[in-house]
Amino acid sequence: MSTKPPLEGIRVLDIGTLIAGPFGATLLGDFGAEIIKVEQPGPGDALRGTPKDGEAGRPTGWRVDARNKKSVTLNLRVRQGQEILYELVRTADIVIENFTPGTLEKWNVGWEDLRKVNPRLIMVRVSGYGQTGPYSKRAGYDRIALGFSGYMYPTGFPDRFPVRPAFPTADYNTGTFGAYAAMLALYERDARGGEGQMIDLALYEPPFRITSNLLANYNATGEIRERIGNRNPTFAPAGTFETKDGRYVQIAAGGQKVFQRLVEAMGMPELADDPRYSVSRERIARADELEQILADWIGERNFAEIEERLVGGNVPFGGIYTPADIAVDPHYQARDSFITVEDPEDGPMAMPGVIPKLMGTPGKVTSTGPKLGQHNDEIYKGLLDKSADELAKLSKDGII
Numbered sequence: 001m002s003t004k005p006p007l008e009g010i011r012v013l014d015i016g017t018l019i020a021g022p023f024g025a026t027l028l029g030d031f032g033a034e035i036i037k038v039e040q041p042g043p044g045d046a047l048r049g050t051p052k053d054g055e056a057g058r059p060t061g062w063r064v065d066a067r068n069k070k071s072v073t074l075n076l077r078v079r080q081g082q083e084i085l086y087e088l089v090r091t092a093d094i095v096i097e098n099f100t101p102g103t104l105e106k107w108n109v110g111w112e113d114l115r116k117v118n119p120r121l122i123m124v125r126v127s128g129y130g131q132t133g134p135y136s137k138r139a140g141y142d143r144i145a146l147g148f149s150g151y152m153y154p155t156g157f158p159d160r161f162p163v164r165p166a167f168p169t170a171d172y173n174t175g176t177f178g179a180y181a182a183m184l185a186l187y188e189r190d191a192r193g194g195e196g197q198m199i200d201l202a203l204y205e206p207p208f209r210i211t212s213n214l215l216a217n218y219n220a221t222g223e224i225r226e227r228i229g230n231r232n233p234t235f236a237p238a239g240t241f242e243t244k245d246g247r248y249v250q251i252a253a254g255g256q257k258v259f260q261r262l263v264e265a266m267g268m269p270e271l272a273d274d275p276r277y278s279v280s281r282e283r284i285a286r287a288d289e290l291e292q293i294l295a296d297w298i299g300e301r302n303f304a305e306i307e308e309r310l311v312g313g314n315v316p317f318g319g320i321y322t323p324a325d326i327a328v329d330p331h332y333q334a335r336d337s338f339i340t341v342e343d344p345e346d347g348p349m350a351m352p353g354v355i356p357k358l359m360g361t362p363g364k365v366t367s368t369g370p371k372l373g374q375h376n377d378e379i380y381k382g383l384l385d386k387s388a389d390e391l392a393k394l395s396k397d398g399i400i
Helices: 022-030 060-065 079-090 111-117 142-148 169-190 205-209 214-221 256-266 280-285 287-299 303-312 323-328 330-334 376-383 388-396
Strands: 011-014 034-039 069-073 094-097 122-127 197-202 238-242 248-252 317-319 338-343 347-352
Touching: 011 022, 011 079, 022 034, 022 060, 022 069, 022 094, 022 169, 034 079, 060 347, 069 376, 079 111, 079 376, 094 169, 111 122, 122 169, 142 169, 169 197, 169 205, 197 205, 238 287, 248 287, 248 303, 256 303, 280 287, 303 317, 323 330, 376 388
Parallel strands: 011 034, 011 094, 034 069, 094 122, 122 197
Antiparallel strands: 238 248, 248 317, 338 347
């Protein structure tokens, strides 16, 4: 096993805000890239929340999503700050940003400006609707992207309006695609002798990509997929059910052999031979009545009994976990799905572990999200060779 993480020696400038761009940098940092987080003096990244008593904070979301990063402050809105960014770009492999298109160009730090400084630069540009197209100048947020992508319309129950997932799915998916794109560009540059390049990634595109055949089916049949709650339209029985002791479970048993194992575990083996349910198309056609049978059976039993019967019967089954369930689950613990990282202020802090798991060159979390400007001296003095007097003046002038 190598002692070096796979991205050691790669330097990333994260000049974005919130999640969609910066999360991509976080993923690269988990595997050893040096991440320099460039933040506005004063408030810092908006993910820090509203400053308290004039000091930018470190809420838990920041500590998790800005892990493994070094924070410097830099005002990109003024020429002197832009010149310092040029100095940083000369040393960097990747820049990640997620401003509205045209913003960085207005500040003289757009793609054409930065590639002149460093022709080998890879720049990941995340925006609501992309760098081109009639909507490119519109502001974009997670909720807006989920609606525009088609992802949100079929989500929810038929008697209610479409619902947003509980987490910013578009933001995190876009960050993941951004990291993936950066790795493709690095491979092209370093393994195949290519050049730097700009990556144009719209916030709606990753959630649209994972809508599978939504558009293909519409083009083929004219059908618009509607909301059907927790049901899978091609698979029954499957769904979410409440136990006697008030917990929720998920069951997916639409396959022929799996359905037979399910009804055997339920003590109702005769359902497997019942012509109403014996084949998949009949089960789908009678999903309401079949899943009501399942709901009644589950509702009469506690979670522990259901788990014992269905897991023992090799039926796809799982609980709907809360954080309290995750914190004590032995499988999470055995796989390091969550880890504990020492925070300088609050001590041990739990957070998701590094994924994916590379057996030869695993990733690592060495620090929680930093204080604003915590690494100004390290980067500006050490990397850019600026003197203490220079830094003092830059700070006084509001440049850093």
